Amino acid sequence: MSKKNAPVSKNQQFDVEIFDLTYLGMGVAKIDDFPIFVANAVPGETVKIGITKVASSYAFARVIKVLVESDNRNNDVDADLVTTGIAPLANLKYPAQLKFKQQQIEALLKKQHLDIPVAETIGMENPFGYRNKAQVPVREIKGQLETGFYRRNSHNLVPIENYFIQDPEIDKAVNTVRDILRKYHVAAYDEVNHRGVVRTVMVRRGYYSHEMMIVIVTKSRKLPMQEVIVDEIRAALPEVKSIIQNINQEKTNVILGEKNVVLWGNKVIFDTLLGLKFAIGPNSFYQVNPQTTENLYTLAAQKAELSGDEVVIDAYSGIGTISLTIAPKVKQVYGVEIVPGAIDDAKRNADMNNIKNVKFTLGKAEEQMVKWAEADLKPDVIFVDPPRKGLTGELITAAVEMAPKKIVYISCNPATLTRDLEEFKQLGYEVKGSIQPVDQFPQTTHVESIAVLEKK
Numbered sequence: 001m002s003k004k005n006a007p008v009s010k011n012q013q014f015d016v017e018i019f020d021l022t023y024l025g026m027g028v029a030k031i032d033d034f035p036i037f038v039a040n041a042v043p044g045e046t047v048k049i050g051i052t053k054v055a056s057s058y059a060f061a062r063v064i065k066v067l068v069e070s071d072n073r074n075n076d077v078d079a080d081l082v083t084t085g086i087a088p089l090a091n092l093k094y095p096a097q098l099k100f101k102q103q104q105i106e107a108l109l110k111k112q113h114l115d116i117p118v119a120e121t122i123g124m125e126n127p128f129g130y131r132n133k134a135q136v137p138v139r140e141i142k143g144q145l146e147t148g149f150y151r152r153n154s155h156n157l158v159p160i161e162n163y164f165i166q167d168p169e170i171d172k173a174v175n176t177v178r179d180i181l182r183k184y185h186v187a188a189y190d191e192v193n194h195r196g197v198v199r200t201v202m203v204r205r206g207y208y209s210h211e212m213m214i215v216i217v218t219k220s221r222k223l224p225m226q227e228v229i230v231d232e233i234r235a236a237l238p239e240v241k242s243i244i245q246n247i248n249q250e251k252t253n254v255i256l257g258e259k260n261v262v263l264w265g266n267k268v269i270f271d272t273l274l275g276l277k278f279a280i281g282p283n284s285f286y287q288v289n290p291q292t293t294e295n296l297y298t299l300a301a302q303k304a305e306l307s308g309d310e311v312v313i314d315a316y317s318g319i320g321t322i323s324l325t326i327a328p329k330v331k332q333v334y335g336v337e338i339v340p341g342a343i344d345d346a347k348r349n350a351d352m353n354n355i356k357n358v359k360f361t362l363g364k365a366e367e368q369m370v371k372w373a374e375a376d377l378k379p380d381v382i383f384v385d386p387p388r389k390g391l392t393g394e395l396i397t398a399a400v401e402m403a404p405k406k407i408v409y410i411s412c413n414p415a416t417l418t419r420d421l422e423e424f425k426q427l428g429y430e431v432k433g434s435i436q437p438v439d440q441f442p443q444t445t446h447v448e449s450i451a452v453l454e455k456k
């Protein structure tokens with residue numbers, strides 16, 4: 001159907017029933033079989049919508065009025081948090097969010113013709129204010145430097161002060177840094193002309209340690225008024241242990257550049273996870289929800305049924321969180337990770353916790369796994385915790401060649417998880433029991449889960 005033949009046009013209004021929710025949390029309605037994706041609409045509702053954009057095979061719309069409201073709607077939330085990418089599921093009551101995540105995995109398994117049960121999502125008791133990290137874009141609006149979040153599918157910044165899912169102390173720090181930058185007339189980055197100074201403010205805060213790191217990402221090499229800015233941040237935020245300028249001169253959506261300049265304090269902050277101490281640098285991945293991460297790793301280790309004698313691979317090992325928390329339960333761990341700073345942190349973390357039976361290798365997991373298979377390494381258990389794009393075919397083949405008793409797959413993207421499970425199945429490894437979703441990212445559409453594979 002061409003756009004001309006679409007049964008709707010921009011600005012038209014309709015009363016529709018919402019019958020589904022996309023994986024991005026948009027309500028779905030149909031007009032003459034033509035799908036309409038409606039921001040901030042909940043399945044089961046009848047809503048009056050206004051069409052905002054028409055493409056050849058679908059259209060987008062906004063809610064003008066909710067005519068029949070779903071019991072699952074949470075009205076107790078600021079609409080900006082739903083329409084920006086911050087908390088797109090916050091318009092659903094929490095039990096409905098947990099169900100949505102379980103159903104996401106079930107639907108994707110069905111598409112792959114995989115008959116695997118999915119357990120109920122393990123949720124949080126208090127699913128707000130959990131994020132230990134913020135990365136907030138900085139832009140100029142009406143002549144003033146603002147921090148906030150982009151409206152969904154756009155680069156229009158919505159100024160925000162309460163981010164709802166971030167540690168409130170982090171929100172406070174972002175707003176404080178914003179005020180200090182304003183006070184000294186530091187220019188915000190202008191992405192159209194690729195001019196200006198500050199692109200992003202990143203804040204990390206240790207959940208247990210309360211140590212704070214402030215990273216000011218700049219387009220320019222120099223941060224004007226650097227000394228006074230540092231002094232004022234330290235005076236206003238006594239938890240700060242590290243102030244870093246990260247330089248990113250590229251025309252890119254990638255947030256951090258490679259060069260870090262320590263403006264004051266340490267290169268890293270420290271926090272504790274499952275009783276171990278971790279150093280966390282600005283460029284290293286560290287799970288953003290420390291409370292559920294402890295559950296996730298405990299569960300992953302339980303599911304691996306470790307007895308103490310195992311040789312284990314931890315592919316995509318980051319700063320060594322999985323490797324080091326399971327090391328005391330096994331004979332030897334081999335970790336592989338692509339980011340040099342994360343490998344440095346991982347080695348330091350092993351030393352700091354006096355853990356000797358872990359070896360970290362810098363490299364691509366897909367290449368290192370092939371090397372280990374060729375070297376005839378015979379791990380008993382392989383943990384994989386890849387980024388959203390999932391595993392490669394060569395990694396899956398190498399993992400199977402090493403013939404482990406178990407492969408524990410921790411996934412942050414059910415689409416690539418189910419794709420990879422299908423490939424493992426072809427090679428004789430199948431999921432034991434059910435897939436377990438764990439809600440690492442409440443109020444958002446992200447779905448984290450654990451699957452354990454065994455040779456059939």
Ligand SMILES: C[S@@+](CC[C@H](N)C(=O)[O-])C[C@H]1O[C@@H](n2cnc3c(N)ncnc32)[C@H](O)[C@@H]1O
Pocket residue numbers: 285286287315316317318319320321322336337338339342363364365366385386387412
């Ligand atoms: C989801 S994180 C998991 C990190 C760690 N397991 C944790 O829970 O803290 C994925 C990690 O994979 C790393 N990574 C991305 N692509 C990679 C690749 N091709 N080979 C190895 N590591 C990679 C990222 O830098 C990141 O640290």
